[in-house]
Amino acid sequence: MKVVKIIAIVLLVVFVGIQFIPTTRNQSEGVPKTDFMLVNDVPSDIKNKLQVSCYDCHSNNTKYPWYNKVQPVAWLLEDHIKEGKAELNFNEWDSLSSRRKASKLRSIIKQIESGEMPLDSYTLIHKDAKFSEEETQQLVKYIENLKDSL
């Protein structure tokens, strides 16, 4: 029993300890002029969907529920956001060339059609981030049109 107690104490200490390790919060003031929503005429329902389903990891602003401030969840999230923003940052959309935009749009379509995005680990908690069949079609159609208009 003594061993179990020691292990429990050590785990508790580690858990408390890691809470002191800081993470970088992905938050910033205002929306840059290069934002996807500002440079494109996005219908309001699609706007809303993108905001809810994509912007947490693909923009400079993440909405943080309480559990995302607890380690080790915060680390996991920080990593995802870093990776997500490297692939695509909607806030910086207009700084891309037409070629790059077309590439990104193509990838967005593929990711959504194949169901790879939004990530399962994300929609598990954020139920409203899920795409219904209809929403998928609507969004893909919009992105296709945008790509063709470049």
Add this chain to the structure above:
Amino acid sequence: MKNLKMSIATMLLLAVSFTYAQDGHNHDHGKMEKNGKKMGHSKMMNMKSEAILSDYFSLKDVLVADDSKKAAEAGSKLAASLKAFDKSNYTAGEQKELTDIIEDATEHAEHIAKSEIGHQREHFKTLSKDITDMVAITGTKNTLYEQFCPMYDKGSSWLSTKEEVRNPYYGSKMLKCGKVQKTIQ
């Protein structure tokens, strides 16, 4: 109790050192300008774009052979030769275009280096467009064939050094699907 204190102290130390370590993370390593030797000879310069083409064709060949692992290797090799490309001998307008092409192509090559075959082929499609646009500016010493498969993703092209069609999008499934669309000389 002594152990507990020690653990807490260790944790705090760790926490402090992490705080400092994190400072280094925010730097942008995105653009590392290569300041290699200036190469005055257009022949040398062409070799750089020929190196890109040669890596692109190796990649195409392993996709034809349905070999995802080798495609990943070819992808990272291509990414490296794209980064080594020297555009100093082109006009300002061409340089701008080439920078854009290379940046896009590099991203696709890097994705090919870390994906499974389906994704590799998706990226190969856009990569092929980039490489074709690059050749339009740089030219090449070989005769190339732009080939086209109407079935893959609403129609997709690629480049080949051989006239006979070997489809990189379907591999063994539809090896000969496609036709020569254009000859580039």
